Amino acid sequence: MIRLFVGVVLPPGITERLYGLRGGVPGARWLEPENIHLTLRFIGDVEDNIFADVDDALGRVSGPAFDLEINGAGEFSRGRRPVMIWAGITPNPALLDLQRRIDAGLVKAGFPPEGRRYTPHVTLARIKDGARARVREFVAGNNAVRLGPFPVTHFTLFSSHLGHRAASYRAEAAYPLTIGEEALP
Numbered sequence: 522m523i524r525l526f527v528g529v530v531l532p533p534g535i536t537e538r539l540y541g542l543r544g545g546v547p548g549a550r551w552l553e554p555e556n557i558h559l560t561l562r563f564i565g566d567v568e569d570n571i572f573a574d575v576d577d578a579l580g581r582v583s584g585p586a587f588d589l590e591i592n593g594a595g596e597f598s599r600g601r602r603p604v605m606i607w608a609g610i611t612p613n614p615a616l617l618d619l620q621r622r623i624d625a626g627l628v629k630a631g632f633p634p635e636g637r638r639y640t641p642h643v644t645l646a647r648i649k650d651g652a653r654a655r656v657r658e659f660v661a662g663n664n665a666v667r668l669g670p671f672p673v674t675h676f677t678l679f680s681s682h683l684g685h686r687a688a689s690y691r692a693e694a695a696y697p698l699t700i701g702e703e704a705l706p
Contacts, residue, residue, distance in 0.1 A: 522566045522568060523569055524565065524567075524680060524683075525693070526562065526678075526679050527564065527623055528559055529558060529677070531559065535668050535671055536555075537554060539608055539668070540552075540553070542594075542608075543645065544644070544661055545627055545655060545658070546646065546655045546656055548650045549606065549646040549647070549648050551646045552646065552647075556688070556689065556690050557643060557644075558643070558677075558690070559641065559690050562620065562624055575632070575678065576694055578632075578698060581626055582619075582696060583699065584619045584622055584697050585700070586674045587613060587615035588613075588670035588671065589669055589671060589672055590610070590668065591609070591643065591667065592610060592666075593663070593665070593667075594645075594659065594660045595607055595642070595655075595660055603648050604680070605646065605648060606645045606646040606659060608642065609642055610643070613641075616641055619676065619698070620639050626683040628644075673698065674697065674704060675695045676698070680693050
């Protein structure tokens with residue numbers, strides 16, 4: 522079995538700046554810079570022999586390149602308990618269109634739909650037994666963060682490998698978006 526998801530690799534300067542925001546939240550497990558990304562579609566665990574089907578479906582997805590901007594911070598909670606701290610993305614129709622195309626391509630290839638409404642964000646930390654007040658302080662203190670804009674010229678298929686402390690992600694394949702009339706390599 523291989524655990525897969527589709528995402529956007531952020532430029533090194535952006536990931537370094539986001540990584541530099543870490544700290545001050547008890548119970549937070551901050552992502553390492555090499556794992557900071559923008560998820561477009563979680564696929565989940567698939568049999569190794571299905572990888573080619575995923576690759577083929579994603580290879581059929583096309584769309585224009587576009588720019589993104591990191592915009593503010595927030596949290597996801599389960600009930601009253603915060604479970605994740607994230608950096609937001611400035612609303613972008615091209616991003617939402619790409620995400621819909623990826624989801625539709627995977628559904629057409631026989632993969633179940635995601636099941637959740639897509640909320641563009643960059644995960645910064647997962648929280649285990651975190652203090653809600655400290656999470657709110659972090660979000661309030663970083664809500665004015667603006668990074669970018671930066672170009673998105675391709676999207677990437679990642680595999681996720683669970684480790685003792687955290688998962689590590691590996692880029693398996695990249696799919697170019699078009700600039701003008703030509704696709705980038």
